[in-house]
Amino acid sequence: xTGVSQDPRHKITxxxxxxxxxxxxxxxxxxLYWYRQTLGQGPEFLTYFxxxxxxxxxxxxxxRFSAERPKxxxxxxxxxxxxxxxxxxxxxASSSTGASTNEKLFFGSxxxxxxx
Amino acid sequence: GEDVEQSLFLSxxxxxxxxxxxxxxxxxxxxxxxxxxxxxxxxxxxTYIFSNMDMKQDQRLTVLLNKKDKHLSLRIADTQxxxxxxxxxxxxxxxxxASKIIFGSGTxxxxxx
Numbered sequence: 271x272t273g274v275s276q277d278p279r280h281k282i283t284x285x286x287x288x289x290x291x292x293x294x295x296x297x298x299x300x301x302l303y304w305y306r307q308t309l310g311q312g313p314e315f316l317t318y319f320x321x322x323x324x325x326x327x328x329x330x331x332x333x334r335f336s337a338e339r340p341k342x343x344x345x346x347x348x349x350x351x352x353x354x355x356x357x358x359x360x361x362x363a364s365s366s367t368g369a370s371t372n373e374k375l376f377f378g379s380x381x382x383x384x385x386x
Numbered sequence: 387g388e389d390v391e392q393s394l395f396l397s398x399x400x401x402x403x404x405x406x407x408x409x410x411x412x413x414x415x416x417x418x419x420x421x422x423x424x425x426x427x428x429x430x431x432x433t434y435i436f437s438n439m440d441m442k443q444d445q446r447l448t449v450l451l452n453k454k455d456k457h458l459s460l461r462i463a464d465t466q467x468x469x470x471x472x473x474x475x476x477x478x479x480x481x482x483x484a485s486k487i488i489f490g491s492g493t494x495x496x497x498x499x
Contacts (some may be wrong), residue, residue: 276430303486305489310394310491311488311491311492311494312390312474312476312489312492313429313474313485313489313490314489315487315488318486326486328486361428361429363428363429374419374431375429375431375487376431376435377421377425377428377429377430378428379426380426380427380428
């Protein structure tokens with residue numbers, strides 16, 4: 271299967287600890303997105319990359335959050351000094367840009383973060 | 387600002403048609419999407435419609451777009467138990483500099499026997 275994969279599927283951590291999630295997009299996709307989804311809500315945009323460049327960050331992304339995509343392939347999302355409000359599903363998606371502005375996102379299964 | 391709204395729940399009898407509605411605010415949206423999310427899974431793109439179209443049909447799915455009222459609907463014909471999921475409406479802004487897609491809160495579709 272060559273879909274979007276995320277690791278780990280679940281992460282339980284104590285408040286104040288740092289966590290890092292990984293996303294491997296579909297190999298030919300040049301865009302990679304991070305979204306956050308809380309219970310009963312739709313995904314909220316956090317940030318996206320085109321190749322290795324981080325082109326936009328949401329104001330939801332506080333200073334404790336950092337994302338990287340060093341070689342334009344996989345990406346990591348790190349949350350420092352986690353807070354209980356960070357508990358959510360973190361979704362990664364990828365897409366391929368072309369002449370069209372149609373962004374068809376392909377999502378991974380997400381990383382469920384629980385901060386105790 | 388951009389906003390996408392949906393009703394939270396819909397219950398239909400197996401074999402009936404389901405109609406899920408959505409309203410959006412960004413009149414410059416170029417594409418509108420329907421995604422499906424099953425428990426414990428990521429979102430799966432079901433279908434999309436370009437803003438200059440008013441209808442698109444794809445097997446059991448029919449998308450209707452009323453651009454004047456900024457209203458989008460998804461009709462699922464002959465609803466089956468496997469259609470139970472959360473359905474998200476989403477819009478893509480009309481400007482190319484930021485391609486983030488904005489999602490609604492989702493409509494949970496449940497199927498009665």
